[in-house]
Amino acid sequence: MSTSSGVYDVHLGRWTDWSRGQVLGATLTLTRQDSGLLIAFLAFFVALVGTRFWRIVCLILHWSFSKDSPADGVHHQRQAFLRNSSNPESALWTLTDMCLSWRRNATRVWSRLLPLIALALACFVGFILAGGYSSQVTTFGTSEVLLSGANCAFVGDVGVTMNTYGSTIGPMITQAMIAAESYARQCYNPSSAPQSPSCSSAYVRKQLPPVVVDTNASCPFDPKVCQSQRGNLFIDTGFLDSYYDLGRNTPPSQRMQLRRTFHCAPLATENYRVIRNHDAHNESWDASYYYGPPENDMGNGTTSDNYTTRYSSAAYPETEELTENFAWSTERDFGIRTHYAMFWNGTHYSGMSSFNPIPELRPMNGSGSVWIRFLTSDNILFTQQTEDSWYGRDMMSTQVHKLKGMEWGNVTMFRQSIPGSPLGCQEMEQLCFTGVKGVQICGRLGSAPDSVMDIESQMEPEDKEWYIWFMTTTFETMTQARGVVDLLGTRALRARDSLNGPILGSLPEGQWQIEVQHWHATATAHLQETFLRSIIGPSNPELPKLMEVWYPNTTVEKEICASQKVVLEGYVSFSIFAIVCIFLGGGLIILLSLKLESILAWCLTCRGDRTKYSRLEWSANETLQIQRLAHEATGAGTWSRTTGTIPVTKPGDVLAVLDIGEPAHPRLRAPRTEDDRSSGEGERSMDAHGIRYPEH
Known part of the structure; x- marks a missing residue:
């Protein structure tokens, strides 16, 4: 996502950055052109304050050095200098010249004038630095700005026909996922730095890396259904805060946190896969996987088939067929089938499931989602046998006599002998909520509906209005890691990047873990995009004519729409608190420099004639x-x-x-x-x- 401000409606003026509180977080956003004027004025003002501060120093020193007894020329010139010196920079030259001029005509010249030189130098350097750093003090170091939310809207699918969905909402969702997958490749790839130009985005945090990535995790299911008891993958996002991580600038009494966990493992096929041969030569066969029967189309019961999925040899190409059109073939690819199940409040929810898992695959706490991805690579020829637990399952060698269009021949290659390598994952979510009482309420770690019900049951009535709009426009529209492959298909496979026709080179042993981590990164990037999309509104102006679009109506909903922080070029945000402190502090110094003589005279009146000479000498000089x-x-x-x-x-x-x-x-x-x-x-x-x- 570009940092260009062209697609964003930025709020110019005053707003509150709640990370710093209501007072310290008072913020002023200006265009970069206007901010240059403010920064220049601040620097000029600080320089003016520096000259007035020097006048205060001179007054105090003049009164301190004043005496009515006879003294030499150095003393009297020093007094005249202190009375009339206008700024520390000119004072440096004058004092230095005095030292050189009197060095042979008076005693203790350096000891009397060198401290003044040091003091003038300190004031000079100090206020130069203060002027230079005034912009750093008043700005927050980033180009964080607040979106106005003028186009804030939520696109729903209530009452939408299939034709309308296919031409409007469907492409919009897919394009958003494509952008998220591209962003994940650029910014979540370990080899890419999030500060690189290719990782330019408007997000307040370029990356939201998980707090736990365990590549040697245990089996997420019953141990007997996993291919291995160790070497599996567990990812925990930790709690992603709606403000600090996702940029929704709401007060502490309107915050939410989301936590996701992914626990994946290649599944065992022994006792869960049956291969049936239909002829004596084993040329016609099918492979059926039994991890639970599929749900019927109505979602109210299982079908008559008791297998989860089945592959047939009729779709399994011969090696000669793969090599025949190698030079110009564009149809060679992996294949993925996904089955998923939702468990809600300890019960399998068939309405949001495509199959009914066997007991070994059910969540141990009775809450969460389970999905299986069946990978086929029967259209792929591997140049080397891979040891990866998902890609390398059921590999066999095959002799390739000739690759048409190429010079190679009589090469040993490898391919999947039985399609449908299974990878099982358990995905859980946990939502937390902070309302008007300032107390964080967290749901259970499990399925999203369970966590939502947990916090809604403890919510105060005055929190419901903002919570409903917040949830509807953000967390309820985000995509889980399962949805990444559902929408993008094999495009979401990183191994596919190295595919050349039907030929694929070596893959690392943990390639399947790279894939799952990429799905997680894409889902996280999509979550970041979801928070912005609801504020920016639909990009297609025809959408409101074709379907129902919800706009904010209440004050609370409008406040939430005007609370998204982004990082954009072309704008600068200033701390109003720092600006006020500079002007108040500087104004007091200026005022004190003008009135200090009168104040000292009044305060020292009680000392009688002892201060008369000092006052008169200041006037006379x-x-x-x-x-x-x-x-x-x-x-x-x-x-x-x-x-x-x-x-x-x-x-x-x-x-x-x-x-x-x-x-x-x-x-x-x-x-x-x-x-x-x-x-x-x-x-x-x-x-x-x-x-x-x-x-x-």
Whole structure:
């Protein structure tokens, strides 16, 4: 399944990711273009916060270093620097320059300035990293988004004619299974990495591997009906959670879990198979298997035949027939017949069974499903004899004199001598449910109907509405492992991948276990697809015209339809909690940087004159106040607001200008006043505005 967003209707805006709770899980989903703007703004905001944080550091240090006793130039320049430094990056250069400039003209220069350099560097690097990682903090690391569920619908088969089923529902189910089988090959194959591009999907988890795969398991049935007591296969999925594994984003009070087990073994044929010859030359025969009689077509009793299935020599081709058309034959394939039985509440349920198993094949706990697959490979010529317990059953050698269309001849090959190699499996399910009380309720491990009845009998009335819609659109429409081969036939056999006409090379000893594990993987992939299909809705717009389609009507049903998480390219989901924390924390730092001076002044008022000097020095070291002090020292201007941010002069006051008579040592020189002229002081120069400056 592609991760392209074209087939999905994504919910843009706010939603809750329930894996993190209602507060921490508050999520904002944006398109990738819009998310780039948000990420850039966050980075800019963090940088702004960094500059304001540096101002707080400078204020605290300035007040800490302030003293009213005489001090050297390093101290006073440090104080002026701390009062006017705007950001840590410019502070690094200024402080470094101060160290180099004063290193021969003052004592303890490095010890006084190096800590400030380290502090500026820490602030600079820290907020650069904070800006870079702000996007990582606010995003969840994946492109998980929520589908809107606008097309959510469930397609039923009530009242559907055979013609309509064959042209609509049937192909839809088969295509879904084909896609699941293809996905299982790509993503559940041990040789394929789930992160590879070929394993691209919208599922929140690319793989749902079983928790137990025992390839040396015991016999799942009565020991005498199994070909071997060990070397069998047991698979346990563990509990697959509707949220964590399948992406249904519901609160903890609306969760379900599914567990499946598969226990399979090749069946013994001794005492369960009868071969009857119909002529003296053994050229006409049939092979009948007795694992329980088949049910009749009405499902209300067994037929008059007491065998499960029968194969005849009439359908068994001669070796020459297989080799005659080798070069262009496309009809050579395996064959599979399946018989299944359901056991419900300790009783064989004939309405959902194709045969009535013998006692040796019945589930020991009286609940579950049993199925047998009969494999025929009489159309296949093996180049080597296989030891596999299913494929290699009843092998015989045969001499091939000539493969038509090929150069080979007089080759010994192998083929199945008696068709119908049986493989028996027992499949069980267990459902768990968490409702409004927050308590997990689990049904028994057995047949699906038994597990469903167990949890429904303990369910609260207020849980039934969402449970019914949830079950109907997901678990009740999924396919068991048996259904994989029922729908796909021999396409579901991995051994078929190596088939070339009627010729097949060597197979590993455990090939049948590879097949069963592939069926399980396909069924699991189909379960993942089922959860998405009910939210996306039918792809065929003609379906509602041909059959009944159920749409969500109630608020609860619509909420469930709008609760499917997927992973899609082109979208980014942000943590609203993290964004709010960044803006709140940053806003507090900005506000504190603007008000800290007033807060400190108010808090330290009780200390009286001991803090007056620090407060006044902070004010006096501001750039414009230093300028005011310089001009005032020359007698220029009559100043007011001398402890504020912006000092001002009286109207008409003129300030000093630079005296560049000594370019290497410029200084301020005040303009000459009328009093100076009347006192006869010498004149030195006159500027372009007619203002004269006295000599010193």
